[in-house]
Amino acid sequence: MTFSTRPVKIPYYGTNLLEMSLLNKGTGFTEQERHDLKLHGLVPSAFETIEEQEVRIAAQYALLKEDLERHIFLRNLQDTNETLFYHFVKKHLAEMLPIIYTPTVGEACQHFSNIYRASRGIFISYPNKDRIDEMLSNVTKQKVKVIVVTDGERILGLGDQGIGGMGISIGKLSLYTSCGGISPAYTLPIVLDVGTNNDQLLKDPLYMGWRHQRVTGSEYESFIDAFIKAVKRRWPNVLLQFEDFAQHNALPILKKYRKKLCCFNDDIQGTAAVTLGCLMAACRAVGDQLKDQRIVFLGAGSAGAGIAEKIISRMKVEGLSDEEARARVYMVDRYGLITDTMPNLLDFQQALAQKSEGHVWIKDQANISLLDTVKNVRPTILIGVSGQPGLFTEEIIKTMHAHCSRPIIMPLSNPTSRVEAQPVNIIEWTNGSALVATGSPFMPVEFNGRTYPIAQCNNSYIFPGIGLGVLASGAKEVTDEMLMAASEALSEMSPLGNKTGNNLLPVVEDIQKVSRAIALKVGLAAKTKSEKDLLKAIDDNFWMPVYRTFEPKVIP
Numbered sequence: 001m002t003f004s005t006r007p008v009k010i011p012y013y014g015t016n017l018l019e020m021s022l023l024n025k026g027t028g029f030t031e032q033e034r035h036d037l038k039l040h041g042l043v044p045s046a047f048e049t050i051e052e053q054e055v056r057i058a059a060q061y062a063l064l065k066e067d068l069e070r071h072i073f074l075r076n077l078q079d080t081n082e083t084l085f086y087h088f089v090k091k092h093l094a095e096m097l098p099i100i101y102t103p104t105v106g107e108a109c110q111h112f113s114n115i116y117r118a119s120r121g122i123f124i125s126y127p128n129k130d131r132i133d134e135m136l137s138n139v140t141k142q143k144v145k146v147i148v149v150t151d152g153e154r155i156l157g158l159g160d161q162g163i164g165g166m167g168i169s170i171g172k173l174s175l176y177t178s179c180g181g182i183s184p185a186y187t188l189p190i191v192l193d194v195g196t197n198n199d200q201l202l203k204d205p206l207y208m209g210w211r212h213q214r215v216t217g218s219e220y221e222s223f224i225d226a227f228i229k230a231v232k233r234r235w236p237n238v239l240l241q242f243e244d245f246a247q248h249n250a251l252p253i254l255k256k257y258r259k260k261l262c263c264f265n266d267d268i269q270g271t272a273a274v275t276l277g278c279l280m281a282a283c284r285a286v287g288d289q290l291k292d293q294r295i296v297f298l299g300a301g302s303a304g305a306g307i308a309e310k311i312i313s314r315m316k317v318e319g320l321s322d323e324e325a326r327a328r329v330y331m332v333d334r335y336g337l338i339t340d341t342m343p344n345l346l347d348f349q350q351a352l353a354q355k356s357e358g359h360v361w362i363k364d365q366a367n368i369s370l371l372d373t374v375k376n377v378r379p380t381i382l383i384g385v386s387g388q389p390g391l392f393t394e395e396i397i398k399t400m401h402a403h404c405s406r407p408i409i410m411p412l413s414n415p416t417s418r419v420e421a422q423p424v425n426i427i428e429w430t431n432g433s434a435l436v437a438t439g440s441p442f443m444p445v446e447f448n449g450r451t452y453p454i455a456q457c458n459n460s461y462i463f464p465g466i467g468l469g470v471l472a473s474g475a476k477e478v479t480d481e482m483l484m485a486a487s488e489a490l491s492e493m494s495p496l497g498n499k500t501g502n503n504l505l506p507v508v509e510d511i512q513k514v515s516r517a518i519a520l521k522v523g524l525a526a527k528t529k530s531e532k533d534l535l536k537a538i539d540d541n542f543w544m545p546v547y548r549t550f551e552p553k554v555i556p
């Protein structure tokens with residue numbers, strides 16, 4: 001990996017410089033820098049390396065008792081000294097990801113206004129809809145390359161969190177940097193404040209968002225449109241990630257803007273890519289193909305439909321017709337199995353509805369439960385993306401296992417409090433036969449003297465690599481081919497798939513390696529550069545949390 005050690009010329013000095021989290025080094029500034037940048041006296045006289053500073057941070061961190069406190073502490077460090085923050089996080093990645101990301105980030109979103117410390121990102125509220133250009137121009141970062149934007153309506157499985165959604169935009173971008181090497185100087189979290197329907201927030205005197213019911217319909221659509229156009233004007237080549245939009249908006253927004261700027265929806269496409277990568281690896285491990293599986297989903301929303309369509313695409317690559325592939329995928333939602341006679345289906349659900357003709361157990365039945373679906377379909381794969389905890393009951397899991405000796409069971413809902421079943425229970429109910437992957441992190445399960453690792457099938461294995469791949473290739477669009485390449489790259493790195501271990505996914509500590517491999521495949525699928533040039537561009541774009549030497553740009 002190449003890393004530039006050239007001094008950086010900066011036009012900032014004194015207290016202002018210390019207040020810039022991207023440049024601040026605290027006691028890490030050298031004697032020369034303290035002289036040149038007017039810092040003498042503004043920091044304690046000791047000179048410390050980043051490693052020495054980290055010892056202090058680790059000692060302070062060790063005193064904290066609750067995960068939310070740890071999150072606040074780390075966010076504070078991020079707002080004070082980003083290089084030290086990423087240095088610390090990178091060194092303890094497996095321990096810190098659950099603090100800066102799921103599950104703790106969910107709590108941070110729920111309590112966003114109460115734990116608020118310092119500003120980060122931009123808050124674009126509906127009443128300010130005519131000044132979006134001005135708001136974007138207020139951002140001092142010149143080269144924004146990756147934006148994560150949410151409107152806070154469906155934060156993880158926690159529902160409407162209003163401007164608390166900013167927490168997820170910040171968290172995702174922290175992973176772009178810690179897992180995908182995107183410089184924090186190039187990232188920008190955004191929350192679109194279109195009001196909230198969360199009564200608790202509306203009544204909370206500390207809530208800092210617009211106290212108004214959510215704007216909907218054409219008003220909402222024109223607001224989104226104004227936002228997208230303003231982003232294009234300010235940063236025409238940016239990669240925009242849509243995050244945690246509610247079901248009724250997620251797909252329509254993606255469809256409308258997919259070709260208009262370089263963007264993707266993480267919950268639909270990122271989740272589909274990581275799940276498909278896991279399933280391809282799991283099939284390889286047992287010498288099967290995806291086209292031979294029968295799959296049942298609980299939750300036919302953005303994530304469910306995204307994963308289902310990706311699985312269908314892959315089954316078609318493996319030789320099935322569209323009809324044959326769709327016949328193998330069953331979607332159970334709030335009112336039961338989705339069938340072609342069910343009223344009020346959304347377009348994307350209609351495409352995934354099972355035909356009632358030809359299935360005796362479906363014909364003329366309404367509200368077919370998950371249990372009945374499992375009994376009749378005899379699935380080999382069960383995926384939970386309902387956002388509702390506990391719905392994979394013992395009876396359902398045991399029924400599935402009765403017809404499938406090695407079931408693949410993925411309760412993917414986040415955060416931990418929303419998981420469809422506890423991995424330990426699934427392992428027990430299946431007598432250790434199930435292959436389990438969850439959306440939030442879980443400890444390995446000990447059962448009958450064996451250890452069962454629980455893979456974290458979360459889009460965090462995918463989006464940092466997509467971001468790096470897009471930046472390195474200069475792609476103008478995130479195509480289906482690029483997403484499929486991401487799934488393939490991930491599945492090729494699966495220890496279980498490669499028969500080199502029993503982990504379905506590489507361990508979190510290897511996630512930077514995973515992101516680079518995904519970036520390469522994604523970049524190649526973008527067809528803009530040769531492999532050699534791409535590898536160099538990936539290296540060049542990969543930011544490392546080390547202190548650069550600063551020189552004054554203008555002597556004040």
Ligand SMILES: NC(=O)C1=CN([C@@H]2O[C@H](COP(=O)(O)OP(=O)(O)OC[C@H]3O[C@@H](n4cnc5c(N)ncnc54)[C@H](O)[C@@H]3O)[C@@H](O)[C@H]2O)C=CC1
Pocket residue numbers: 154155156157158246247266267271274298299300301302303304332333334335384385386387388391412413414415418438439440457458459460
């Ligand atoms: N592991 C990962 O990487 C990801 C996990 N997720 C998780 O998946 C969950 C769903 O996310 P989205 O699909 O975006 O939300 P969504 O709101 O679009 O879909 C959820 C679906 O579940 C259905 N549902 C609700 N209660 C149900 C019940 N009792 N039985 C059956 N279906 C029920 C809803 O009607 C809806 O169609 C969330 O908890 C989210 O955190 C989402 C994206 C990525």
Ligand SMILES: CC(=O)C(=O)O
Pocket residue numbers: 102155156157244266267413414439458459460
């Ligand atoms: C992981 C993620 O994007 C979600 O749960 O919404």
Ligand SMILES: [Mg+2]
Pocket residue numbers: 156243244266267
């Ligand atoms: Mg999400």
